[in-house]
Amino acid sequence: MDRALVDVVRRFNRTVTQRVGALDDSYLARDRPLAQSRLLWEIGPEGAEVAALRTRLDLDAGYLSRLLRTLEGAGLVVVGPGEGDARVRTARLTEAGRAEWELLDRSSDDLAWSMLAPLTDGQRTRLTAAMAEVEHLLMASLVAIEPCHPGEPGARACLRAYARELAARFDSGFDPDSSGVDDHEVVPPAGLFLVATVGSEAVGCGAVRLPSGEPAEIKRLWVSPSVRGLGVGRRLLDELERHAAAAGADSVRLDTNRSLTEAIQLYRRSGYREIPPYNRNPYAHHWFAKSLT
Amino acid sequence: MDRALVDVVRRFNRTVTQRVGALDDSYLARDRPLAQSRLLWEIGPEGAEVAALRTRLDLDAGYLSRLLRTLEGAGLVVVGPGEGDARVRTARLTEAGRAEWELLDRSSDDLAWSMLAPLTDGQRTRLTAAMAEVEHLLMASLVAIEPCHPGEPGARACLRAYARELAARFDSGFDPDSSGVDDHEVVPPAGLFLVATVGSEAVGCGAVRLPSGEPAEIKRLWVSPSVRGLGVGRRLLDELERHAAAAGADSVRLDTNRSLTEAIQLYRRSGYREIPPYNRNPYAHHWFAKSLT
DNA sequence: CATAATTCCTGACTTTAGTCAGGAATTGCG
DNA sequence: CGCAATTCCTGACTAAAGTCAGGAATTATG
CATH class of the missing domain: 3.40.630.30 (Gcn5-related N-acetyltransferase (GNAT))
Structure with missing residues (x-):
């Protein structure tokens, strides 16, 4: 275990992960509870099976169901029976939900751009290259x-x-x-x-x-x-x-x-x-x- | 606003920030609420002024006070009057608190190492270099x-x-x-x-x-x-x-x-x-x- | 076709996080 | 010294997150 490398990783975990993560959440949360926003985002314009959402977001079945009910109540989502298996239900965005989703999409763009904006062109290229590298290698581990x-x-x-x-x-x-x-x-x-x-x-x-x-x-x-x-x-x-x-x-x-x-x-x-x-x-x-x- | 660069940043925010962030939190949380662990960690072996903790963790004065009371109740921390100004109180770890802190420290090492372990030497060097670069440039933005x-x-x-x-x-x-x-x-x-x-x-x-x-x-x-x-x-x-x-x-x-x-x-x-x-x-x-x- | 398994929903919780107003101890200032 | 500011604590909240057992609808299976 190489001390110097571990220290770099720890520093990264601490500053980048926490600070950027918190920022990301606050951009996402806008005026809705975070869990709802995340779910709305994850359903996406294509819709998604409830089972898939559960594994992707790692949520309790009961909790997820309740969140879906809330979004349904707000008129953002409809949950209907799935295509093949009628037990596997599918969540889809309504017109209003789609609009909200696009708002989230845009604000996610804004956040990303706010990280790039204060940099020079050269720095931007370096930052994105380094980000891609981190992501790629982290995925492996x-x-x-x-x-x-x-x-x-x-x-x-x-x-x-x-x-x-x-x-x-x-x-x-x-x-x-x-x-x-x-x-x-x-x-x-x-x-x-x-x-x-x-x-x-x-x-x-x-x-x-x-x-x-x-x-x-x-x-x-x-x-x-x-x-x-x-x-x-x-x-x-x-x-x-x-x-x-x-x-x-x-x-x-x-x-x-x-x-x-x-x-x-x-x-x-x-x-x-x-x-x-x-x-x-x-x-x-x-x-x-x-x-x- | 360069679409390609923004996409890289968004992908990074999503995967790295969320996944690593969640991992980091779960390593930290062990069996205590996350906020308590974070606070314990932030106090550190040197101790810290309550005011400093409040700004660093961005917590409500009342909430922080309650968290400190809980840690005090668990015998991990003592809060005493500060050196110069007796209004500014100082939190210090007890023997037990120090042991807990070291446990957190070690588990943070473990997490970092678990990210490096599956990689080859060359990949490790590339990963840490990229992490340092991301951190540096992100700080700027x-x-x-x-x-x-x-x-x-x-x-x-x-x-x-x-x-x-x-x-x-x-x-x-x-x-x-x-x-x-x-x-x-x-x-x-x-x-x-x-x-x-x-x-x-x-x-x-x-x-x-x-x-x-x-x-x-x-x-x-x-x-x-x-x-x-x-x-x-x-x-x-x-x-x-x-x-x-x-x-x-x-x-x-x-x-x-x-x-x-x-x-x-x-x-x-x-x-x-x-x-x-x-x-x-x-x-x-x-x-x-x-x-x- | 009955039984078991799957998938989701509902109700009844607990825990954690977070906020706010008011009050006590201490310090700085005129 | 007296008054205002600072710093923290306490009590009384609300909201969000998360858990668990039980039950209904649907599908697979012998």
Whole structure:
């Protein structure tokens, strides 16, 4: 633990985080309680599912419900049944709510600009570059990777996002039911499922099957666009390989679609070599393997 | 207003400020209300005057008093009469309070380290450098400059610090009573007094006299060491000159001591030229003037 | 189709934060 | 010394934040 570096981080936490955070809150709060403003902001012009709001803002279900009722009472929001599942309700802004949201949006712009305004052009460039760097690197250290049952909500969310993304990127589309991995295959001791989270939001996942007598197989490796390029995929892959090796696997293999170029790059950089097809996965164009010994 | 830069700042405010801020708070809060922890932390092993705590934490006198009573009740703090003025009370940590403080200190270290731990050495260096840069430049934009009566507490604090600094830096020492400016000379319309503040803390001041029939005169320009090099002195000076020009002054002049090298540099860079003595100030070695037309 | 699980809502709380007016002790000033 | 200013304390509030148990509507599951 490097004293000098820790001191810089502490100083940063103290001054920037508190001072700017307080400012940000006061800009947001205007004349409404802070929690209401935050919620209104988070719903946004697109609307949002109540469940999503709960995890994003990390609120108690009862408290959130009450906040929504208040906003509804003020005529800013309507909560209606969701598209698919009628239990998952969706909050949308009314005309008035949208106007309020735009006001918040503008005042957030104002705050940002007030930080840049007193600086020279050169200082502005330096400040924003440094901010982007801090954000980027901090994100990396806020990602936590943990084993998890594939049925848990965070895992589910990742798998849904994974399927959506494959459906969008594959030329042939993608049918999630044909993915050919059952939950129980990636639950210990048959395998392992990992999720990467930032705060309470799941931002990545990955699984490994450990069939007896066969090489281990990596499945469902996915990283949210919001944290790509921060080494999360690499960390998930490493962790899965470590688990496979600890479980006695000599090698690990996987298949992938040609449209997933970032993943293919990751596999090559991690020491995977292309091999002939070992299965008949209709979505696969490339098959890779890596020795763990 | 540059859209791209504003977006970077907003993203930074949102993710870094909120997420790290919340983390920081939760580390601090442990099992005590946040306000109590913050107060305990702010008192520190050295102890602190209640008045100082009030301005630093920006708390209501009644609320602060109640918080202190609670900490006292928990046996963590004792509040006793101050050294000089018995109205200004001083809070000190007890043995137990000190132990709690050290716990907070250590957990703050832990938090900082947890941000650095998942990074490579190179990334750590980049992160801390970027943090320092953000902090430095943000400080500049959080400085607000406003007119103020020289009798107000913030102004008083600056003038005291100013006098202390002059006494320390002048070879001959410095007697504040001989400074030769009465408050009423720098109150509109006879003149103007400005203070620079960060949050609720005063970090700089400056005044201008507007004697009729004479050039305007800059007095008591001071910037706290904590924000030197950020252009605060320049902004104060510019503002004072603008006011003098608006009041009809053709030129502005000032005197200064040879030990105040940063100030002398500032004057030269701002277009001031050295002139012969225009007064008999015993502390002055240089006299400067600048035309405002 | 009954049962279990999910998702949200409601009511009844507690705790924390924050405000304000009034009063006591101390100090500065004429 | 007497009066005003300063500094803090106390009591009596209000508002916001947060928690928890129980219940209704909907959907999955055997």
